[in-house]
Amino acid sequence: MSTSSSPDIKLSPKPLFSAEEIAARVEALATQIDRDYQGREIMMVAVLKGSFLFIADLVRAVKTPSIVDFVRLASYGSATQSSGIIEVRKDLEMSIKGKDVLVVEDIVDSGLTLESLRSMLLNRQPASLRICTLIDKQAHRVTSVPVDYIGFSMDDGFIVGYGLDLDERYRNLPDIRVVEGA
Ligand code: IMP
Ligand code: MG
Numbered sequence: 001m002s003t004s005s006s007p008d009i010k011l012s013p014k015p016l017f018s019a020e021e022i023a024a025r026v027e028a029l030a031t032q033i034d035r036d037y038q039g040r041e042i043m044m045v046a047v048l049k050g051s052f053l054f055i056a057d058l059v060r061a062v063k064t065p066s067i068v069d070f071v072r073l074a075s076y077g078s079a080t081q082s083s084g085i086i087e088v089r090k091d092l093e094m095s096i097k098g099k100d101v102l103v104v105e106d107i108v109d110s111g112l113t114l115e116s117l118r119s120m121l122l123n124r125q126p127a128s129l130r131i132c133t134l135i136d137k138q139a140h141r142v143t144s145v146p147v148d149y150i151g152f153s154m155d156d157g158f159i160v161g162y163g164l165d166l167d168e169r170y171r172n173l174p175d176i177r178v179v180e181g182a
Helices: 019-036 052-061 112-122
Strands: 042-048 066-077 082-090 100-108 128-137 149-154 177-180
Touching (some): 019 052, 019 128, 019 149, 042 052, 052 100, 082 112, 112 128
Parallel strands (some): 042 100, 128 149
Antiparallel strands (some): 066 082
């Protein structure tokens, strides 16, 4: 049985970031976050779906007491490029008023998704708001949205795996690979 209905899509034979490298970066980020949030409770806001594996690993790596909520955003555009028009498909279930919010994202690319999420969350008056992303992709950044914690930086290229998809596929890869010719 074929595992993909898109036989023309090729992934890099070697991972861009291996499962071991990802695990080590998650531990390092957790150490940094624990240092910054001493004595507080973190409200992690994970952006679905791309960050589902990252939040699962990160929330288990931090020692600071944490609660988790999810938001689902959809950005209109092509499979590989965001349009900047963001729709909230699933809002948070908890109030963030007075909470120390840490947004957990998979990738910041243009920054448009994060910028609109950030202003939406700031309107709800959290005590603080910081942003953690697994991947910071700088080549197409069109906003100056501040990112406080970064797993990996990269320039260009479309990547999949460890939660990241191309048309919903490849989220279950344990490492991150480049889509060749994207
Ligand atoms: P932005 O609004 O352009 O910053 O787009 C950010 C969102 O687009 C991310 O949260 C991802 O869901 C998605 N995205 C951007 N680049 C990639 C990629 O290389 N692989 C998979 N998803 C991506
Ligand atoms: Mg996505």
